[in-house]
Amino acid sequence: ALALHPGSVEELYELLETLGSGHFGVVRRCRRRSTGVFYAAKFVKTRRGRGSRRGLERAQVEREVGILRDLQHPNIMRLHDLFASKSEMVLVLELMRGGELFDFIAEKEMLSEEEAIGFLPENIMLQDKDVPEPQIKIIDFGLAQKLEDGVAFKSLCGTPQYIGT
Numbered sequence: 044a045l046a047l048h049p050g051s052v053e054e055l056y057e058l059l060e061t062l063g064s065g066h067f068g069v070v071r072r073c074r075r076r077s078t079g080v081f082y083a084a085k086f087v088k089t090r091r092g093r094g095s096r097r098g099l100e101r102a103q104v105e106r107e108v109g110i111l112r113d114l115q116h117p118n119i120m121r122l123h124d125l126f127a128s129k130s131e132m133v134l135v136l137e138l139m140r141g142g143e144l145f146d147f148i149a150e151k152e153m154l155s156e157e158e159a160i161g162f163l164p165e166n167i168m169l170q171d172k173d174v175p176e177p178q179i180k181i182i183d184f185g186l187a188q189k190l191e192d193g194v195a196f197k198s199l200c201g202t203p204q205y206i207g208t
């Protein structure tokens with residue numbers, strides 16, 4: 044099981060440049076001080092109180108993290124470490140060096156950009172750059188649901204633009 048570290052992320056990792064940003068925070072390259080290995084640190088702002096508008100509900104972040112923590116698959120980005128303070132959670136993730144699948148395919152000029160936008164998921168990244176067949180990994184579980192054996196799952200879920208009528 045992955046333990047939540049009591050200290051700050053900077054005690055164990057050197058924080059480097061920003062790799063990207065999402066709706067709720069930034070992702071920075073980082074280096075584990077003890078080993079020199081590089082990772083991606085994802086900072087997610089969490090809501091302080093019921094009234095506050097900024098940040099994500101803590102429980103929602105914990106749900107996403109819990110799902111990621113239980114998954115070990117060559118095509119799923121690994122979660123290596125986890126830190127939490129009152130106002131944010133920091134996920135230390137496997138570093139994806141190859142950029143997004145979207146850009147990789149767009150550069151190939153095999154699909155028009157419009158076609159690509161129509162059906163390409165944004166949450167898939169390439170592990171390496173400049174290799175002929177890079178490994179792809181799923182990086183986001185914000186909408187994921189955990190199914191239990193023998194329990195029927197009934198729910199409407201997904202990104203609104205992608206739900207059919």
Ligand SMILES: Nc1ncnc2c1ncn2[C@@H]1O[C@H](COP(=O)(O)OP(=O)(O)OP(=O)(O)O)[C@@H](O)[C@H]1O
Pocket residue numbers: 062063064065066067068070083085120136137138139140166182183185
């Ligand atoms: N493991 C990683 N390695 C390298 N870059 C990453 C990694 N994870 C995320 N990034 C970069 O950071 C950006 C934001 O990450 P992510 O999509 O996980 O954030 P988010 O807040 O969940 O965004 P959104 O909710 O908008 O999808 C990505 O588009 C990507 O460029």
